[in-house]
Amino acid sequence: MHHGIKKLLLLGGGHAHVHVLSRLAQQRPADLDITVVTPYPYQTYSGMVPGLVAGHYSETDCQIPLEPLIRAAGAKWVRARCSGIDAAGRRARLSPAGKSRSQDDILPPDLPYHLLSIDTGPVIDRQRLEEQIPGAADNALIVRPIEVFATLWPQVVEQAQERALSVAVIGAGAAGLELLFAAEQCLRTRGAAGARFTLITGGVEPAASYPAGLQARVLRRLKRLNITVLRDTCVGLAPGVVKLGSGSELACDVPLLAIGAHAPAWLQGSGLALSESGHVLVNEFQQSTSHPEVFAAGDVCARTDRPHPRNGVYAVRAGPPLADNLLAAHEGQPLKPHHPPANTLNLISCGAGHAIASWGPLHAEGGWVWRWKDHIDRAFMARYTLPTA
The missing domain is CATH 3.50.50.60 (FAD/NAD(P)-binding domain)
Incomplete structure (x- = not known):
């Protein structure tokens, strides 16, 4: 051959x-x-980072060690x-x-x-981010790379124990929503009383790319938790301040940036x-x-x-x-086409213990959905986590 x-x-x-x-x-x-x-010597599994933020998973729960996999494959790691x-x-x-x-x-x-x-x-390309949102590279807590974010979050939790923090999540896709629900749960249970939470959607509805049923459930959940939803864009960040497209400014201790990569x-x-x-x-x-x-x-x-x-x-x-x-x-064999599924199972966790699911037109929520997501995520981790030497 x-x-x-x-x-x-x-x-x-x-x-x-x-x-x-x-x-x-x-x-x-x-x-x-x-x-x-x-x-990095491990992959941080993004699906479990909200659970890490909520305080439900430890950092190692969310990491797949790459070295044992690389060794088992007979590969070299650079x-x-x-x-x-x-x-x-x-x-x-x-x-x-x-x-x-x-x-x-x-x-x-x-x-x-x-x-x-x-x-x-x-x-996240920091240069492009600066053009999009001046001041973001210096003032925001950016979700990517996830490995860095996972090490910074505990510092926020420490601050929150001393005084009530105001947290703003910029970006209302699944990543931003899960992060916001997780942060709200963590700081409400472990932080000083009176923390405030705001979602800045970028001018669209929260979970805009998802089916209407899931969107409606997300909105109800945000309302129930007293999270302010601003259908506005973030146009800049300064220390302690989020500048909005409408011209107003939002005072904010912790701006979490979860915009598309x-x-x-x-x-x-x-x-x-x-x-x-x-x-x-x-x-x-x-x-x-x-x-x-x-x-x-x-x-x-x-x-x-x-x-x-x-x-x-x-x-x-x-x-x-x-x-x-x-x-x-x-x-030198023929290749096989990969057909991405038309419907995917979307699971949005709302802190630990509650999640919203949608599959095509079907949607549901509750503690059982969260346990199901937890099971799927842990099974994924277990499948690729080899014993370390």
């Missing part, structure tokens, strides 16, 4: 790649050399970030993961590949075909429309044939077909 070793480069430790690694642990072609590039791709030359450029622990973390300037898969997860800036100039928003354009095989040896899944890509929301549900679903197609591409 082909001669010599082929190099498979996995950029990122997102939901789909976690599955690819567990699959490679079961069947790894002998002539495949696998390298994983990711800055602790770094991608800083650019040369699609024509089939190379990825790297930059250090963060504060260098020691001088022996010398990075190769770039890594060659025969096959490349990108699943780097959602990012951006495409990574390093995709620009890669030579890969990109969407208008800068995401990797992929076909029904999760394969780059311009470079057949490149695959992408999760938040970093856009389907040309079937656009769908960027969320964890779709990212998790893309894992098995991505693993199939990477192995098929390596063996």
Whole structure:
């Protein structure tokens, strides 16, 4: 078939790649050399971060250790970030993961590949954020990268014990709503009395992209918890102040920013075909429309044939077909199309102990929905959490 070793480069430790690694642990072609590039030794599972904020999960409950998965797959781990791709030359450029622990973390300037898969997860481009919302990079508590947010939240809880805080969540998609409900529950039970909570929706209805039944339930829940809903945009942040599109200002101790993520800036100039928003354009095989040896899944890509929301549900679903197609591409076999589901199960947690569900036109809520979500999330974690050596 082909001669010599082929190099498979996995950029990122997102939901789909976690599955690819567990699959490679079961069947790894002998002539495949696998390298994983990711800055963190674990993946923080975004679906459980609201539970972490609510105080229901510990940090380790929400983390999938990547090293055991990488080891089981017989892969090498390079602790770094991608800083650019040369699609024509089939190379990825790297930059250090963060504060260098020691001088022996010398990075190769770039890594060659025969096959490349990108699943780097959602990012906030701080430069673009500053253009969108001046002052946000310095004054907001930003939900991405989730690994950083998870370490900062406990500091907010400490502050809240000393005095009543005013919290504003900017962004009324699922991430913003779950964060707001979780923060409200945590600070009401563990913080000083009198905390105030505001949702700044960006001018739309809360949960605007979801079915009407779920939206109505979300609104009722916000009202019941006395959370102020401002259908306005955030146009700037200063210390202690959120500036609104209407011209008014909201005094606020903790602005939590949960707006949609951006495409990574390093995709620009890669030579890969990109969407208008800068995401990797992929076909029904999760394969780059311009470079057949490149695959992408999760938040970093856009389907040309079937656009769908960027969320964890779709990212998790893309894992098995991505693993199939990477192995098929390596063996020179035909690829299989991945059909994202038309209806997905949407579960929005309202703190720990209550959640709202929708599937197509059906919707429901209650403690049982939350227990069901908790069960699904824990099962996902257990499936990919290997014993650490």
